[in-house]
Amino acid sequence: MEYDTKTPPSHTSDKTSFGFISARDRWPVILTGAIDDVHKAVTNATEPQKVEEGKSIISGLAALKYEMQHDRQLLPLKDDGGPDIAGYNQELELRGNPKWFDVAWLFAECYLYRRMATLFNLSKHWKGYDVFFKQKQSTFRSSRPAVLELASRYNDMTQQFQSQDSAIAHANDEDREQAEYSLFREMCEICLWGNATDLSLLTNLSYEDIQKLQGSESRKANEEKILVNDFPAAFACLKKAKKSGTTERRVDIVLDNAGFELFVDLVLAGYLLQSELATQIVLHPKNIPWFVSDVIPKDFSDLLNVIHGAKAFYETPSEDDKARRVTPQALSEKESTDLQELFGNWSSLYAEGKIIVRPNAFWTEGGSYWRMPKTAPKLHEDLQQSELVIFKGDLNYRKLTGDAMWDASTPFTEALGPMGPGSGVRVLALRTCKADVVVGLPKGKDEELRAMDGGGGDSGARKWAWSGKWAVVSLCDGKA
Ligand SMILES: O=P(O)(O)OC[C@@]1(O)O[C@H](CO)[C@@H](O)[C@@H]1O
Ligand SMILES: [Mg+2]
Numbered sequence: 117m118e119y120d121t122k123t124p125p126s127h128t129s130d131k132t133s134f135g136f137i138s139a140r141d142r143w144p145v146i147l148t149g150a151i152d153d154v155h156k157a158v159t160n161a162t163e164p165q166k167v168e169e170g171k172s173i174i175s176g177l178a179a180l181k182y183e184m185q186h187d188r189q190l191l192p193l194k195d196d197g198g199p200d201i202a203g204y205n206q207e208l209e210l211r212g213n214p215k216w217f218d219v220a221w222l223f224a225e226c227y228l229y230r231r232m233a234t235l236f237n238l239s240k241h242w243k244g245y246d247v248f249f250k251q252k253q254s255t256f257r258s259s260r261p262a263v264l265e266l267a268s269r270y271n272d273m274t275q276q277f278q279s280q281d282s283a284i285a286h287a288n289d290e291d292r293e294q295a296e297y298s299l300f301r302e303m304c305e306i307c308l309w310g311n312a313t314d315l316s317l318l319t320n321l322s323y324e325d326i327q328k329l330q331g332s333e334s335r336k337a338n339e340e341k342i343l344v345n346d347f348p349a350a351f352a353c354l355k356k357a358k359k360s361g362t363t364e365r366r367v368d369i370v371l372d373n374a375g376f377e378l379f380v381d382l383v384l385a386g387y388l389l390q391s392e393l394a395t396q397i398v399l400h401p402k403n404i405p406w407f408v409s410d411v412i413p414k415d416f417s418d419l420l421n422v423i424h425g426a427k428a429f430y431e432t433p434s435e436d437d438k439a440r441r442v443t444p445q446a447l448s449e450k451e452s453t454d455l456q457e458l459f460g461n462w463s464s465l466y467a468e469g470k471i472i473v474r475p476n477a478f479w480t481e482g483g484s485y486w487r488m489p490k491t492a493p494k495l496h497e498d499l500q501q502s503e504l505v506i507f508k509g510d511l512n513y514r515k516l517t518g519d520a521m522w523d524a525s526t527p528f529t530e531a532l533g534p535m536g537p538g539s540g541v542r543v544l545a546l547r548t549c550k551a552d553v554v555v556g557l558p559k560g561k562d563e564e565l566r567a568m569d570g571g572g573g574d575s576g577a578r579k580w581a582w583s584g585k586w587a588v589v590s591l592c593d594g595k596a
């Protein structure tokens with residue numbers, strides 16, 4: 117199979133790859149969770165046909181898990197009418213109908229979620245059912261302290277923009293630029309680290325651990341964890357576009373996870389609009405439940421509804437609370453007004469068409485983004501209209517760079533291939549590292565991190581890049 121990149125991709129046959137660990141340890145856990153979720157839903161179902169279909173979905177998930185754990189071949193997808201089915205099945209053949217432990221990690225993982233989706237799409241009563249919905253909700257619920265902290269931070273910022281009485285407004289030109297940049301950087305770091313709360317990886321983190329990851333003090337401590345930092349260059353691009361006086365200035369966010377990460381994506385979106393660094397934000401979700409926590413359009417409306425009904429959401433004991441005999445603390449007056457104010461701000465930006473949700477089947481295909489100019493030319497053209505396309509999270513980064521075993525000092529621009537220089541797309545990756553691939557590091561940095569405790573040492577595994585604790589913020593100006 118002709119790889120997207122000449123450099124071979126991470127492979128599940130490579131025991132030093134996180135792809136091997138994912139196939140052996142993580143995917144079976146994710147499938148078991150899906151089986152449990154459907155099982156619970158079936159016990160609550162009354163309609164006999166829905167119960168029947170639920171049972172056959174469970175056996176479809178169990179068969180998939182069995183094939184995986186016994187290293188069988190990836191079977192052709194059943195045609196559920198999706199435009200991408202033929203592409204997936206062609207690619208299976210081109211790759212020689214590979215087995216689970218002898219296949220490119222990226223393709224196998226995309227195939228896994230696409231195969232799960234066919235089970236629900238081919239049913240009558242379970243179409244569009246999201247097996248990850250409950251996990252998305254409970255992780256968002258456990259992010260309550262950071263949600264409340266950010267709601268009040270965001271509302272203060274909105275006040276300042278609306279009343280024009282902020283440090284920025286009063287400063288002289290020199291300090292103003294500095295004050296504007298530090299606000300830009302603060303909002304981007306909030307957005308970046310929101311990606312660390314990743315369900316599919318943190319299956320064993322406690323809620324307390326998750327909350328520690330999200331607070332403002334942890335963001336301070338994480339400054340030196342950002343290994344590549346192109347925030348200044350990204351800010352300069354948006355400032356230049358604003359100064360040029362072009363009326364329509366669009367920023368796109370290719371989304372990653374639902375819940376807290378989508379919340380911080382909206383914090384960044386609202387900031388970019390209110391600071392007038394952008395006049396329109398286009399959000400790109402997935403069409404099907406994807407990589408456990410990724411955003412589907414329903415997650416967007418769910419998030420706004422949860423914030424609107426925050427009192428009920430946070431004060432009604434969840435299953436987990438009941439099991440732990442915990443009565444959730446009531447929201448204070450200020451906390452609920454903060455969330456109402458936030459809801460008002462975001463829903464009006466959405467109602468005014470300043471925030472747009474634009475799904476596309478391309479985001480859930482099996483290949484890397486190297487293919488976009490060839491296989492999704494309309495989407496490629498659309499992204500060329502944007503001043504800046506922000507790709508959130510680890511999977512997007514893996515797809516931008518072909519998930520290939522680059523030397524870590526390979527320039528980001530080179531690893532982007534057709535989406536790099538001359539692509540007409542200005543790419544900014546905001547990514548916490550949760551996979552093998554990393555590029556754009558200074559020479560020697562990878563070796564230094566491998567040598568750290570738990571970094572992988574001379575095992576050949578780039579373990580330090582699997583934990584979500586390190587981040588890269590990489591810009592490639594494809595419009596220059
Ligand atoms: O894109 P996200 O949500 O940041 O992370 C998704 C992801 O990191 O989860 C797995 C953990 O390694 C990987 O297969 C995949 O890249
Ligand atoms: Mg993520």
Ligand SMILES: [Mn+2]
Binds near residue numbers: 407409410511
């Ligand atoms: Mn994700």
